[in-house]
Amino acid sequence: MASKRRKLNLKEKIKILDELKAGEKIATISKRRNIHEATIRTIRRNETTIRKVVAAASTGCFLSGKKMPSRTYVAKQEKSVKGFKVAKERITLLLCSNASGDKMLKPLLVNKNLNPRALKGIDKTKLPVHWMANKNPWVTASLFKDLFLNHFVPEVREYLRSKQLVFKVLLVIDNTPGHPDISHKNVKIMFLPPNTTSLIQPLDQGIIATFKRYYVKNSFQHIINEIETNNEMNVISAWKTFDLKNCIDCISCSVREITKTTLNRCWKNLWADVAVMDTENETLSEYADIFQVSHAIGGEGFHDITIEDINELFENVVISDDEILQNFAENDCNDNKEIDEDSTFKRCWS
Template sequence: ASAKAGSEPKRHRKMMTIAEKVTLLDMLKEGRSYAAAARHFGVNESTVRYIKKDEANIRKTAAITFSRSAKRVVTARNKTIVRMEGALAIWIADCRKKNIALDTNTIRTKALSLYEHFAAKEPQDPQKQRFSASKGWFAKFQKRFGLKSVSLHGEAASADTTAAEIYANETFKNIINEGGYKPEQVFNMDETGLFWKRMPSRTFLFKEDAKASGFKAFKDRVTIVMCGNAAGFLLKPGLIYKSKNPRALRNKNKNLLPVYWMHNPKAWITKMLTSDWFHQCFIPQVSKYLLEKGLPFKILLLMDNAGGHATDLSHEGIQVEFLPPNTTSLIQPMDQGVIRAFKALYTKNTLADLVACVDAAQDDEDETFNLKAYWRQYTIATCMQNIQKALKEMKSATVNASWKKLWPQIVYDDEGFTPAEIQHSALAAIIGGDGFGDMTTEDVDELLDCHSQPLTDADLEDLTKSASDEDSETQEETQEIVEETGLTLERLAKLCNLAKELKELSQEWDEDMVRSLQFCHKIDEDMTPYRMLFERKKKQRQQLPITMFFQPRKKEPVPPATMPSEEIEEVSQEEVEEVSQEKTPLSD
């Protein structure tokens, strides 16, 4: 039937995805108007205002969802169940990554176990909802988190060998031949969890707390996103932390860190973070690398099919391929020694840092060195420093050798070092004392192998702790600090003076004039950006208007018998001229 005269066709309702809503909220945060955001997404302005009103729930949902196409927002529910589901999602993703078999009954049993674990630590509520991990709950959980398949087949020890051989010998070969890819153009990306404060089992037992009730090892965790090519080149890694602005990085520019900084309340990879890493980290680095090599922008990126990996990554010149299920432990390059070697080097550097602290305490004749206090001062900033050291020590031959099972034709003769060749026991012996003097290679292997085991309830409890407390503490601490931070003009002047003093001391004390001159030249070279910044800030201060250097003086009533008003005006003018010459604030 035809529509009535004068009637308009019914407008189709547009249901925005969570990812689109987050993008819209980011646009508003950048200062875009509600009308501009509405035009960009083709929705009413009232819809934009409604999304802004529900920002907290939308961002919370985006942080835990596995599906970029999810449209439903998590509503207020039982907090214990919400936390349990977040932990369960992490556990499922972890099991998928480790090729651990799961089915519906296994997941429901784990859900009930986690709920009871979390509920036991919550205050008793007589009206608390009873949870039984029913089939109905599981169906809704599966829909909420976008789990298309909950059944995995085979464990790491019995991975799909046939599928791995077919992919390496046929599928991958055809992709390389058809695309004409060179080793410099073929990359593999994989992520791994790093318990960045965990040491081999005997080393983190503090003498004073070893027998204390409730003692447990540090389980602070980050996710490292590693990516390298078949030629042996490693990109700057991505790092996912639980907090957006930790106290240790309060005054740091996130764009100038040795890692690509990302954040998630669970420090876990999600589809949105994968997409962010792909567009903001991978593409710029690879573009620069290929330009330096004089190669065209033609890239093959290999990824596994983990639940947190986005499947809609696309960019002109980039072909994204996903490895077959249950073949990660057999043919994925990053899993063939690169990640393990990186963790071994990170552990070595952490021990070396501990050795330096012990030596410093001995030099100062301080016999009260405390391992617990050391770990308290070991922040995420220290962690990133040791990550950077580990990556610099990684040999390109080690990265290249990891492609042996997938692309043996391009592997060098030199296979680089293996984790077993990175000596930790020697460093441990230097530290000495309980837990260090008898540390062996097996202790380190135990640490490296712990990541292949399923996450325990205690691990999941730590991973699901909210970072809101740390963020609020950071805000309170920032409000309390009133002094200017960063590279101020005074601090730049101090840096330049210290560099000058260091040069003078080297020339005075060093008998080898050639060596001291080389040292001074190196200081001059390294100080150039600071001197340029100092001069620029100095000019900016000199160009400030005179009114910036004093405040209006409050007028006080003057008795008639005192100085006339004309003389007061003359004195004020003289004071202004004096301020103009000296460039100093006018005191009250």
């Protein structure tokens, strides 16, 4: 029996829970980890709290994969490249994860067009994102309700069933028009107070920024892959071919790269007791990976890329008051109308 109590972080608690699920005895874990058996019993009793608090937030509107840092020769040639057509389409991505960091739900992607050319012939139900469309590609109340009832509820129910937990969860979301006042007997919804999202919303505390850094790396890597598989392809032509399907592939890769530690650590401002204060600086490593891929592309603006150049790509589109008013004034039935697409979906967030 351990003689001294010590405070365990969430990572250790999750490992203990996994060991219990694997059939290890409390006494065995207590002896190996030098902690009281009573502490282990308390952790097991509180498993529901540890695993069942979930947060959701969108990245805002961003464009899908074509914007390059302004110092790069690609960006400077953008307007003069033959065949390039500046696209103004935007997409919105909504991410959702739990406090323990061991579950990130399938993201929601809202696009302007329901059936874009880049996805012709593709079964959208098998995409790595929940595919939805709206005339203005924002998360409207009707889209959020659809996501909540038809995707969030069944996915969370299945996750908790796999952990042998009762389906009772707390969902933390920001208080915006796109997040309606909905209810479910097994889900308690907590809306964050106005003007606090950037301060305490877990996904705004680093998860979205981490995702975007991975996305930039993966979209740069796409250019390299295209060049390596096609001898006639150069950086400009590879950049021109980047479409919405490539964007979704990069989103999928980027979401998978987000670590459990990152997902959990970002709860520190909202729920300090559950967050692991890891001293490892993952951010510098993420930037280093982008530098490496950028140097492999080479050329002006790539071989000497800076953190400031990368951060330039993270700026979200600013939605004007007129756009917001127009969006909510229009009928929802028109919002999901298919719109013809003259060219493939082409750009990154700006």
